[in-house]
Amino acid sequence: MNKDEKKALISFLAIYIVSTILLLGVILYIYYKNETKMLEETCSMQLHSASMEIKNDIINKYMKNQKFNPAKLENLNIKYALFDKNKKVIFSYLDEKFTIDFSKSSYENEFYNYFITTLDEDNIPIKYIVLETCQEVQSKNKLQIFILVILFLSAIFIGFIGYLLSKILLKPVRQRVESMDKFIKDSAHELNTPISVLMTSVSMLKNGKNPQKMMKYILSSSKQISQIYNDIHFSAFNELNEDVFEKFNLKDLISESVEFFNDISITKNIVINSELEDCFIKMDRTKTQKIVNNLLSNAIKYSKKDSTIEVILKDNILKVTDFGIGISIDEQKEIFKRYKRGNNIEGGFGIGLDIVKRVCDEYNLDLTLKSQIDKGTTFCIDFSTILNKDFIC
Numbered sequence: 001m002n003k004d005e006k007k008a009l010i011s012f013l014a015i016y017i018v019s020t021i022l023l024l025g026v027i028l029y030i031y032y033k034n035e036t037k038m039l040e041e042t043c044s045m046q047l048h049s050a051s052m053e054i055k056n057d058i059i060n061k062y063m064k065n066q067k068f069n070p071a072k073l074e075n076l077n078i079k080y081a082l083f084d085k086n087k088k089v090i091f092s093y094l095d096e097k098f099t100i101d102f103s104k105s106s107y108e109n110e111f112y113n114y115f116i117t118t119l120d121e122d123n124i125p126i127k128y129i130v131l132e133t134c135q136e137v138q139s140k141n142k143l144q145i146f147i148l149v150i151l152f153l154s155a156i157f158i159g160f161i162g163y164l165l166s167k168i169l170l171k172p173v174r175q176r177v178e179s180m181d182k183f184i185k186d187s188a189h190e191l192n193t194p195i196s197v198l199m200t201s202v203s204m205l206k207n208g209k210n211p212q213k214m215m216k217y218i219l220s221s222s223k224q225i226s227q228i229y230n231d232i233h234f235s236a237f238n239e240l241n242e243d244v245f246e247k248f249n250l251k252d253l254i255s256e257s258v259e260f261f262n263d264i265s266i267t268k269n270i271v272i273n274s275e276l277e278d279c280f281i282k283m284d285r286t287k288t289q290k291i292v293n294n295l296l297s298n299a300i301k302y303s304k305k306d307s308t309i310e311v312i313l314k315d316n317i318l319k320v321t322d323f324g325i326g327i328s329i330d331e332q333k334e335i336f337k338r339y340k341r342g343n344n345i346e347g348g349f350g351i352g353l354d355i356v357k358r359v360c361d362e363y364n365l366d367l368t369l370k371s372q373i374d375k376g377t378t379f380c381i382d383f384s385t386i387l388n389k390d391f392i393c
Helices: 003-063 135-206 211-240 250-268 285-301 329-334 352-362
Strands: 078-083 089-092 106-108 113-118 128-133 245-249 271-276 280-284 308-314 317-322 366-372 376-382
Touching: 003 078, 003 113, 003 128, 003 135, 113 135, 135 211, 211 250, 245 250, 245 285, 250 271, 250 285, 250 308, 280 285, 285 308, 285 317, 285 352, 285 376, 352 366, 352 376
Parallel strands: 271 308
Antiparallel strands: 078 089, 078 128, 106 113, 113 128, 245 280, 308 317, 317 376, 366 376
């Protein structure tokens, strides 16, 4: 992973994680506020109910002239104390000796919640009933811990998911960059051979050495460079061009291509043999030329020196056969993908057969491939689906 990719990954993760945690934090805050409100209401109801229970018990005992004996409540989380009108303790179950604020009916500190009710009976010495509970405070503390744990675990999970997402998002970009980097290197290598031959031939031509042969090499190198440029241009900008349908004889177009590539094949001493029948079709002539040219170019690149290439057009089927290195079964599955090259160091940079496949798919032409290692390869294209019916007898 290079510096720019790391920077992009960190930026994405930072934005994703911070925004997601902020959203989660807002949701958890709303949840916390709702839960604490419910806890407060529940606690208030329990304290009020307990105070009424104690108050009624005290009044009943005094009305029956019985002594009131303070007992623990069923809810052990609630404790209470009794005070006289001078706010002195008569009896207390309270855990701690905090200063009681008798000016409020209910309040809380950091440890307890308090609820205060009064008795307005002259014959009863008990004036204030103070109830104490730590249940709400403990529940709030547990809730806070729970939310912090959830937030922490969620941050880890979000970070992990964000990392996976970023890797998934960056993977096609990385593959594209790697493919383009490989394409640039391969195209530089592909251009290097004809340019070197061209410069050597020009130098030797200046010295007057075998001018006729040097002119053939110059012509061959120039056509190779032209073919490479046309492939790159077509691959990059073809999507912007509209099809121009023409009616023409495929035989004539193939003959022109064979003549063109005969000047290129001279550098490897390859002979292109052709056996062509008339085949009148209707399609974009430029794209048809690309199909034929790339099949011939591919055959030359992967053919051995001093070999032959056979070009046959019969029954509306074009066959281009070379007797070169062949293509393995595994490579046959990938050979039509863009920037995919064969193992031959003299091979192109992987757009020629991609162009052939794209054009065949566009016009529903049946494209097949048969190959054996060290024996050769045959590409077949059936043009039956685009025949010009005006010329069919």
